[in-house]
Amino acid sequence: MKSEYEVKRVTKLYDSCDKCGLPTINCICNKVNKIKSQSKILILSTEREFYRPSNTARLLKLINSDSTEIFLWERTKKPEKLIEYIKDDRYSTFLLFPAEDEESKKRKIEYLDTDKIPAFIIIDGTWKEARKIFRKSDYLKELPIISLELNYRSEFNIRKGNAEGNLCTVETAIEVLKLNGETENSLAVKDLYKLFLRSFKAGISGHKLKE
16 A cells, blocks of 8 residues: 555556546546545455445545545555554544444443543454454453444445445445534535445446436
8 A cells, every 4th residue: 555545547447547546537526525524434444345346435535634544454464554543542442343243232332422532443354354443453452332223224335245234435425424413514424425336336337427
């Protein structure tokens, strides 16, 4: 990963933007209405996931650049800067993850606002990759877990094999912002996400999105 958010040649299938990752004909970088969330969004991503054309973590870095950070997960090397956030007393750090087994259910909490800056860790990857990261990252094992229980289906339909009911990274972030009372910010991210989906679908077919 060349940096936290710059993407050189996201895909060889078509010419793509090095920031949003979309086909160049449908780049949305100049259409982003920037926000600065009150909460920190900390994304833990594999390099493979980060470079997928359909990756949505880049959208968060584009729209919420001052309050979003992306960290590379590696099997043999810990993300030291992320660990600094976890240890920093200025932040209340939470892990967004489904509480599936007894151990994770014991760590599950209901989110309540505190006098500290909330920092939400989102694991970016397929469900199989996310589970692997969750199991193999000891620095995540003591964090309180927030599990989102929603009554709607994910709109992320641009990748084959996406598990039904599982939110993608940007959808999870939208819910986190709502949870923290940041309604306007969540709506801004959702608008960008919808534009991304339309632009992606048009671009991979070689079509410029009609305004």
